[in-house]
Amino acid sequence: MNANDKFIATAAQVDEAAVQPLPNSRKIYVEGSRPDIRVPMREISQADTPTGFGGEKNPPIYVYDCSGPYTDPNAKIDIRSGLPALRQQWIEERGDTEVLPDLTSEYGRQRAADPALDELRFPGLHRKPRRAKAGANVSQMHYARKGIITPEMEYVAIRENLNRQQYLENLRNTGPMGEKMVKLLGRQHKGQDFGAAIPQEITPEFVRSEVARGRAIIPNNINHPESEPMIIGRNFLVKINANIGNSALGSSISEEVDKMTWSTRWGGDTVMDLSTGKNIHETREWIIRNSPVPIGTVPIYQALEKVNGKAEELTWEIFRDTLIEQAEQGVDYFTIHAGVLLRYIPMTANRMTGIVSRGGSIMAKWCLAHHKESFLYTHFEDICEIMKAYDVAFSLGDGLRPGSIYDANDEAQLGELETLGELTDIAWKHDVQTIIEGPGHVPMHMIKENMDLQLKHCKEAPFYTLGPLTTDIAPGYDHITSGIGAAMIGWYGTAMLCYVTPKEHLGLPDKNDVKEGIITYKLAAHAADLAKGHPGAQIRDNALSKARYEFRWDDQFNLGLDPDKAKSFHDETLPKESAKVAHFCSMCGPHFCSMKITQDVRDFAAQQGIGEAEALEKGMETKAVEFVKSGAELYRKV
């Protein structure tokens, strides 16, 4: 659909690309302590090892799956109806919420009543909004602090473990080599975790304790029961966020829904809808109702539209109504730039690039116009009251983040970070889940200071960073300049990485850019998990490397983050199907292959009586015989 085409709700369709099965993959559900806790994972099956390499079975790998029902062939997908409300029962059971007769927000009611919007309004919501009963607090942090393990907490515990025990068990059961397969494929380097406290196995109780102490959050608004629980914290897998959203200059509702399904397909753990153009309210409704992942927003963007872009006309009342409007739609976390204080604003005057955060600049403008602290700051406890009534989490925005290498780690940025730490204390006083946003543009050697100060000022509340970009000189490649910084800060302890696409600084990302940003950030997050020594993180690397070594081409593609691209790259030089079982590749060609030599080496090692080599004895014996047969040639014809 073209951005200029008219969007018609009744004709809306799911993006076909988002519901295609991934190669050799199957959606499985791991059941928890009750039948409605069904945690999705993607199972990737593998071919057997070729006989010449040992011939063993390779059990399937389980990977984290953000794609929701879209990749489940048994799910009926109709984006006009939205996803099933999987958490509805859990929310109702707690008995601390009430169904409201109508939207609380005045603006929300106006939009709902406007017949001009009928044509594009999401048609599938037949629920009324829900809110905490008077005096109740429905945040996961509140439950956690009361010692309650919610189904959401159990769900994320199962999810984080990635069915690892099952995989190891399957390895053990492959045959006589089982124990040795476990040793080989389950081995992992000891990481450097900089003081994180990652257990070998994630238990529901561990999840509860982490949420209770504020070291992790489970963002799931009671009005977004369609979302699959996930957790953000430094003792869990590093997560990534994908920004989508239209601007005054382009993109339609349909395109934004497509970007959301596309993002989650490739591994976006959360999605932020940063729309600033037309029909923000309706666009968001479509996104939330169809999103299996938590949705974040920056409510001030919409508030600004309500005052026609005049920041100085913003008021607490307009902002408050916007928060409630969005909370009742089901937004899971709000970026709130409450740390932009009057005293920090002049500190940005000497910067190279001033204030580059949109939210930060809106608030700076307001502060300047009124010569007082912003309503985000003065009404912070009022905001907490709203957050806890719906379980919306804070993402405390870094309105003064640096927009250039020059401005990195300056007094404005670090001053604001201290204030964000103070606001974290207030949010926690209300049991409101909180994460902290971080920079921006920072050269490599100054990245760790960001993490260290954040841990200190914000007492281990999860850090959520944009990159950081490690140089300014590569517009068009800022997914990479920032992917470097993201991997590093993820290693140091950042819990969620906000992706940057190749279009950063240049334009709005399209679907291709979204995918490029997602994959770049998935690999950065995984590199961080490996470096932290996150238990089991290396399993996928090990399996893929084994497939690579054994010339199981399809397995190599399928175990990777982007099987489609890997396969298409391979096929550019060796397109035939037969090449995918060939024991060589286009880099060296068929006449010599370094991978093959290792078999000879193993043979030699065995002759020398190298103990560890026995681990692979079955494979080696086969090979030794074959080596003699084939006359010591390096290459065996396929």
Add this chain to the structure above:
Amino acid sequence: MNANDKFIATAAQVDEAAVQPLPNSRKIYVEGSRPDIRVPMREISQADTPTGFGGEKNPPIYVYDCSGPYTDPNAKIDIRSGLPALRQQWIEERGDTEVLPDLTSEYGRQRAADPALDELRFPGLHRKPRRAKAGANVSQMHYARKGIITPEMEYVAIRENLNRQQYLENLRNTGPMGEKMVKLLGRQHKGQDFGAAIPQEITPEFVRSEVARGRAIIPNNINHPESEPMIIGRNFLVKINANIGNSALGSSISEEVDKMTWSTRWGGDTVMDLSTGKNIHETREWIIRNSPVPIGTVPIYQALEKVNGKAEELTWEIFRDTLIEQAEQGVDYFTIHAGVLLRYIPMTANRMTGIVSRGGSIMAKWCLAHHKESFLYTHFEDICEIMKAYDVAFSLGDGLRPGSIYDANDEAQLGELETLGELTDIAWKHDVQTIIEGPGHVPMHMIKENMDLQLKHCKEAPFYTLGPLTTDIAPGYDHITSGIGAAMIGWYGTAMLCYVTPKEHLGLPDKNDVKEGIITYKLAAHAADLAKGHPGAQIRDNALSKARYEFRWDDQFNLGLDPDKAKSFHDETLPKESAKVAHFCSMCGPHFCSMKITQDVRDFAAQQGIGEAEALEKGMETKAVEFVKSGAELYRKV
């Protein structure tokens, strides 16, 4: 040209894409102490700052330029003739070389005499090969140790300084704001250099001393006088290498020459020709004669072709003849896998991916077949004798580098590194320039150990690493998995980064992949320079950020590493020329722009009497007036 088309020497043409001027760029030459020392740089001119932002002049930026005469509109380019021999005079003047009557290598003479090769042989070489006179040593290290500053050393000193003093002088001369412009645009963060010793200004004497102590090399074979001198060492700008070369399965001479010109256009500091297919000798001749950058090879690849791929049939005599053949063609550095010792080979038996270095596996195979140390090791001093007669530098290959995260930093890899340190001592005894190759696949937290051990064992001989890849799970994106590791190890002290393209593990890179790899590694190398605090590294970031802040779109594109891509990305959403002077972009649209707010902030800061704000007083006064006039609106129509 298609790989299957026949290559005809007399019809060969330069790739038109390689000779297009870069936007707003001009080739300049900075003259040294003698008129034939003319060091190329690219001057990028900039527009004036718009009046609303201050209206100041922005002097041109100077950037490192690897593209040789191709981007000089005054140069006559004919790839059938090759590039001018700019160093010829310097080599002759030294009087320590002699012109040989014919090629020394038997194989070289055979190829030259074979009429079947006439059609594809490079037609433009009318020089005879040159070699050191009996007993002479013509390496730059030898001269350096004798206290001689060669023209090559002066050339690289000028090159490394990037005309920085001229730029600062031009800033100073922009008007009354000059000193403040210097302060703003010349400012740089103090880096963390992990014990490097980078001076504020590179002098010819500093170059000499670094080459003398082995901490840097200037790879330039006396038979490659076409090359523009460059330096590789941890106290200089971080360099990158691009691998090209055909395999038995594809690519033609013409494609490889195009990849070389394409690589250097985008910033490849050296190029390795890793051809393993047909006509290796002739392909290399075309590449060298047309290359403005040093060319590296792995001679064992060609030697293996000479014995029809049977590693065990390799002999010292065949290898020796290959070294001489290539040295007389002008190869500037040889990868020699002399550290693959018998005792390390069994250590690879328990690896996940065995021996993945092609050269390493050839030598391992040889060692196993003969049950003795390789001729590379036993004849190492004989090799040194050849190297010093032509000034070919060693790149001591890491034949046992890890091919998977699993295998990182294992005993085989680290054992070999120790041997490479011992070989470095031997090379240095002969005054042969030496760099050391490094991994491979290494998780982030294990990267620094590689650098630390390399510095220790190899006594600061320059490190030259492939990536390292920080995870195995992203085939199709290994330029990024490795770009992360490359930036980090560059920061820690690696002198040259060998690029990885998106096709790594999947196929041979085409021109697009080459460019993607180059730009990724250029930005990684630059991020490393910034983090090390390399003097002046931040100048380009500062200039680009200033252009970005002032909405000088074309300047933002042109100051970046890839102006073409940046412009095309921008134009996807705002294609009109008028949009390139617009004071907004497609991310926020025309109604609100965070960048604009900073002007208000500066005004406010000035009112508060913030001292430093005066630095920008001219800009602020203009803006203050304008702000009042425009009725405190955030957006001014263009």
